[in-house]
Amino acid sequence: MTDIAKPIGDGALAALDARRSVPARQLAEPAPDDAALLRLLRSAVRVPDHGKRVPFRFLRVRGAARDALGERVAAIGRRLRPDAGQAAFDKDRQRFSHAPLVLVVVAVLDPADAAIPEQERLMTAGCVCFALLQAAQALGYGGSWLTGWPAFDREVMDALRLGPDERIAGFVHLGTPRIEAPERERPDPAALLREWSPDGA
16 A cells, blocks of 8 residues: 555544534624635545546625625526515525525536536536535534525526536535534445446346
């Protein structure tokens, strides 16, 4: 085993095992400042990336911009679902107002880059979202990776000024946890593991 492949111990695995999402409503100030955010991103970009295409980028939404984005999303939602009711409208309007910082992880899916399947590039952007959550918790912050209908709506993407070949991989809400996020039941890996054999046995 080479030095670089030596195990780093149960401590690192314990940190991974302790990762929990904190609901956006339970994230408060302070958010990561400029230096902390760049430190988070430095870890988050260390993801598998076939062809080293870097098929992702980030938009930071903070301060009054959170409410402005929520108003735009709510207006779009009201046009798309006029019968949804006031509660749905209010949810959309406040969608980005709870956590002090929201990072939009943008997947860059240039169709001219046929050498790398689009699905692989999208999965790379998804890995970035998860790595952000891990890095945030490592620095004492909380995070929640959310999507919802706005992540898949072209008009919302246009409001965020995404290019025609860009998609939203996730809205990652970041801040300081107000609560200790409760543990939830996790799947049993042994129940998910199967052996493959060439004879189908």
